[in-house]
Amino acid sequence: MIQRPLVTRASRCGHQRGWSALLLLCLCACGQDEGPLELSSTRLRSVVRDQVVPGATSAERFGGGMPGAPSGGAPVESHQGSAEPEFPFLWVVPEGWVSLPAAQFREINLQPAGHPDAECYLTALPGSAGGLGANLNRWRGQMGLDPIGAEELVALPTRPLIGAEATFVELEGSFGGMDGTTIADAKLAGLVLALPEFTLFVKMIGPRDVVDAELEGFHTFCSSLRLKSSVADGGGGHDHSHAAGGSEQQAAGVSWLVPAGWQTQPERPMRLVSYAAGTSGLTECYLSEAGGGVLANINRWLGQVGNPQLDAAGLAALPRLDVLGTQAILVEVSGTFRGMSGEERPETSLLGVVVERDGPSLFIKMVGPRAEVSSLRSDFLGLVGSLHPAH
Numbered sequence: 001m002i003q004r005p006l007v008t009r010a011s012r013c014g015h016q017r018g019w020s021a022l023l024l025l026c027l028c029a030c031g032q033d034e035g036p037l038e039l040s041s042t043r044l045r046s047v048v049r050d051q052v053v054p055g056a057t058s059a060e061r062f063g064g065g066m067p068g069a070p071s072g073g074a075p076v077e078s079h080q081g082s083a084e085p086e087f088p089f090l091w092v093v094p095e096g097w098v099s100l101p102a103a104q105f106r107e108i109n110l111q112p113a114g115h116p117d118a119e120c121y122l123t124a125l126p127g128s129a130g131g132l133g134a135n136l137n138r139w140r141g142q143m144g145l146d147p148i149g150a151e152e153l154v155a156l157p158t159r160p161l162i163g164a165e166a167t168f169v170e171l172e173g174s175f176g177g178m179d180g181t182t183i184a185d186a187k188l189a190g191l192v193l194a195l196p197e198f199t200l201f202v203k204m205i206g207p208r209d210v211v212d213a214e215l216e217g218f219h220t221f222c223s224s225l226r227l228k229s230s231v232a233d234g235g236g237g238h239d240h241s242h243a244a245g246g247s248e249q250q251a252a253g254v255s256w257l258v259p260a261g262w263q264t265q266p267e268r269p270m271r272l273v274s275y276a277a278g279t280s281g282l283t284e285c286y287l288s289e290a291g292g293g294v295l296a297n298i299n300r301w302l303g304q305v306g307n308p309q310l311d312a313a314g315l316a317a318l319p320r321l322d323v324l325g326t327q328a329i330l331v332e333v334s335g336t337f338r339g340m341s342g343e344e345r346p347e348t349s350l351l352g353v354v355v356e357r358d359g360p361s362l363f364i365k366m367v368g369p370r371a372e373v374s375s376l377r378s379d380f381l382g383l384v385g386s387l388h389p390a391h
Contacts, residue, residue, distance in 0.1 A: 016187055089122070092224035094217030094365070102368035109219065110369050112214040115184065118206025120218060122225070129199040132192055136169060143188055159191060160260055161200065162225055165195035172208060187211035189218050204352070216378055222380040226257060249273060250390040252289060254362070257386040259379035273362070282345075283368025285380060289360035293389030296364065298354065304367075305335035305350050319354060324362075324387050329354040334370050349373035353384050 010325035091108060093099055095119075099110040108122040123259035129135065136156075158165040168191050175186035187208040193200040202225075204211055204218045211218075251272040258275065259265070262285070265274040274286040290297055298318075299309045310318075320327040330353055335389050349370040356363040366373055366380050 022132075024061055030240040034168060085166045088224050090224075090386070091386075093262060093382075094214075095222045095319075097214075097221075099152055110205065111180070112204060112217060113209050113210060115206060118204070118210045118214070120202070120204040120214075120221065120377065123201040125199050125201075126197070127199070128194060129201075132167060132194055135192055135199075135201065136167070139188055139190060139383075140171060141176070143171045143175055143186065145171060145173050159219070160204070161191050161222055162227055164193055164195070166191040166200070166202075175205060182205055185209075189215060191222060207365065220378040220381050220385075223259070224257075224385050226386065228290050251391050253289070253360075254288075255390040256383055258385055262379070277366065277379070278368060280369055280372050283366065283372050283376065284381075285364070285366040285376075288363045288365075290363060294354050294356060294361060296327065297361070298329070298352075301331060301350055301352055302333060303366070304339075305333050305337050307333045307335055318362055321381075321384065323353065323355050323384055324357070324389075326356060327369055328384070330354075337367060345369075347371075351377060351380055355387075 023217040047197070089108065093110065094112075096113050098114045099221045100109040102109050105119075106121040106122050107124055107151055110120045112120050115343070133148075133150065133153050136153065138148055139348070153167075157168050159168040169188070171188040174185060175181075175183040176189070183206065185208050186205065187210055188203065189204040190201065199289055202218075205213070206214075232325070247266075248255055250260055253353075259277070262275040262277050265276055268274055268286075270288055272287040272289065274284060277283045277285050292390045295310065295312065295315050298315065302309060315329070319330045321330050322328070332349070332351055334347070334349040337345040337350070339345075346368045348365050348367060351364065352363065353372055355364075357378075364380075364384055366376065368376075
């Protein structure tokens with residue numbers, strides 16, 4: 001289940017100026033695109049953390065072990081407008097993943113697929129944190145792999161993280177944790193982003209088959225990560241943060257993050273906004289508001305791709321996502337698409353989310369070639385998970 005975006009607290013140990021610099025660095029790269037879209041409500045969760053100690057050892061910085069890492073304390077709920085969050089992240093929890101209490105040096109702590117031998121977490125450290133090469137070779141050592149040199153390091157692929165390009169690795173081997181935990185057939189997927197003020201680490205580790213099965217969720221989580229600009233501007237500013245290099249747009253009282261590479265299309269009747277996604281020129285995603293009942297609208301979607309209609313029991317059985325403080329309905333179907341003009345497109349997928357609200361419901365819908373929609377699913381869910389009330 002995708003959970004509502006969360007924001008956590010780190011220590012009040014003078015890192016505010018550093019975080020402000022990090023945020024301003026990311027904001028400088030932001031575009032100014034504006035477009036329509038809407039949202040509902042988010043919740044802030046704050047966790048008080050221990051101070052980050054410069055010069056700490058690897059064990060002190062990263063902790064050891066697998067999912068049962070020591071907790072940094074129970075989450076403390078806070079209301080918007082209360083104490084300023086010190087660690088300004090919002091994120092989406094992928095479907096089926098479990099949120100764990102934040103632990104020391106684990107600002108975000110997740111359990112992929114609820115598997116007890118797998119974990120995914122984000123760590124933020126001041127400065128270079130020892131350097132990219134040293135940290136990646138430390139990961140390689142944990143997997144029983146030889147270190148790599150500067151030439152191989154430069155050749156590693158990158159993926160977007162909070163609007164910048166982070167170094168991405170997938171490592172397979174025999175994992176040995178600092179607490180003595182071992183996994184004979186393990187896999188590690190990780191991102192390292194070095195910025196002038198801070199270095200961010202996102203790491204998923206577990207049995208190889210689990211990590212392979214949850215890679216899409218890992219990328220969904222990473223794509224959804226964003227920074228709250230309100231920390232940099234004193235808590236009252238508009239959130240211009242980006243996820244995966246995309247821009248923020250808003251309409252009808254809600255805001256969301258547009259995935260990188262998606263292009264806003266000309267206005268169309270009955271739509272808040274339309275996007276061209278992918279490279280085929282055939283996939284579109286749009287947001288709209290409508291009344292007329294959720295079941296009737298979903299059955300209209302199903303009819304567009306030649307799927308059977310649902311009754312009330314079938315509607316109740318559809319999967320749900322936690323969006324804007326409510327249980328939104330997720331629809332994923334494939335078939336031959338028939339547009340209003342009568343054209344037919346076989347091997348078409350429809351991916352949709354319905355958010356019931358007071359007044360018109362909010363609909364987010366993607367339609368396109370099956371393979372391309374499948375490849376864009378993480379981006380779609382990242383957009384949905386980023387929905388929040390407009391400021």
